[in-house]
Amino acid sequence: MIPLPRELRQCRDCGESVLITVTRLGRYLLVDPRPDERGNQACYRVGPRVWHSRSLDAAGAMPPAAWEHRYVPHVATCKPKKPKATQEALPILPANVTRLDPKRRRRRRSR
Structure with a gap:
């Protein structure tokens, strides 16, 4: 089964068309x-416009049923147009200083 053009979205990183599915845990997966x-x-x-997906690599996973088709996760084929920021772009710090920026998580504001 091929998705309709109205069911496809654009990948933010590479701009290619992708299909957004919902996993069994309720998370989104781009394929x-x-x-x-x-x-x-x-x-x-x-x-209409709602697709579900399940992993075939999981322990005890059943083979695809007659109504299911195999798709490749988009993360395996995505080629971003702009390179991600690397540690080399950051200023060089002294040996006894640890950079905490990459390890911090964004906090959600509670209202």
Whole structure:
């Protein structure tokens, strides 16, 4: 089953078309829009513009059912247009100073 053009979105990193699916845990997973036998995600349409996916690599995972097709996760094929910031772009610190910026998490504001 191939998704309709209105069901596809653009990847923020590479600009390619992707299909957004919902996993069994309720999280979003981007997959490439064409079925591929090399894929490890079984995806199927639940309703208009709603797709679900499940991993075929999990322990005890069943093979794809008749209504499911294999898709490749987009993270495996994504080629970002702009390189991500690296540690080399940051200023050099003395040997006894540790940079905490990359290890910090964003805090949610409570209202």
